[in-house]
Amino acid sequence: GAVVSQHPSWVICKSGTSVKIECRSLDFQATTMFWYRQFPKQSLMLMATSNEGSKATYEQGVEKDKFLINHASLTLSTLTVTSAHPEDSSFYICSARGGGSSGNTIYFGEGSWLTVV
């Protein structure tokens, strides 16, 4: 199946700093990628839909100025957590819809553990 790679897999940052997480589709082009956040023992909550070449679409309650999303190419979307605070500590995971024979199948990246201290 299609491969989605996410980097870094874990990161620790100081409160007030910014952190960038990358999501890449390795063997297919993804015009749309999705960013989710998952707190411990909870489900995946969609944060935003990343659209190549245009602005991301944010879900209700997600601050677009805090969670900056850039989808500058067909294989890369980035999520930047700005002015991170301890409550932003979470598992962030991206996904992309596979093209071609994969049809509507959605593939997930490995996820990124963010700890803000």
Added chain:
Amino acid sequence: GENVEQHPSTLSVQEGDSAVIKCTYSDSASNYFPWYKQELGKRPQLIIDIRSNVGEKKDQRIAVTLNKTAKHFSLHITETQPEDSAVYFCAASQGGNKLVFGAGTILRVKS
């Protein structure tokens, strides 16, 4: 928007027994229903999916059924094994766009 409810939240079964997890969705426009298995700290792994043009799909010990009229779909795992223990999520979407997930089910298979 779409709302997906999943039950039960936890499920314990004896090895070799069957496990059934049920989900309901609210948006009749949803037409793609995947099931994911997630182990702690790892990405969700797609285990089976079904599209709205079929009512049932099977892959070895795993099957999914879909009732469009009632807007519910279920995951069936037969002959459960300890390695089936994980968190399972159902999801719904329109045409493979953004997925709306259920709350998850912790499955424990006791040997």
